[in-house]
Amino acid sequence: MNAEPSRPPSEVAAHIQLRRCLLTVANLLAEGGHVLETITLPRCGLAKREMKALEARGTEWSVCRKTLEASAAGGINPEGRFVLTALGR
Structure with a gap:
């Protein structure tokens, strides 16, 4: 039996904290009126003003x-918006 x-x-x-x-x-x-796809699609994401509104x-x-960001599950995309990485999705 393999354990x-x-x-x-x-x-x-x-892992629990990330979830x-x-x-x-x-x-x-x-x-805030967004859908989850706002941050799960690499080309979308939250703009700085949207993040400030959340804060x-x-x-x-x-x-x-x-x-x-610390777990590499999210970060800023090339367009300067916050998105989830493959790990976060």
Whole structure:
């Protein structure tokens, strides 16, 4: 019987935090009148003014954005908009 190797606790915690952020961001987008595809399509994304609007609402956007960028699940595309990477999608 082959047992799947367990992940280190820090890796599991990071994975859980990333999943929570993705869920939070999806909810924030919906509340702001956006659809999830806004950040999942590489050529779309959130413009700086849209990100500032999310921050101004006192939301968890800033924390989630930092988490997504630190995990390489999100970042700024060549057009200067925030999008999810393949990892985040």
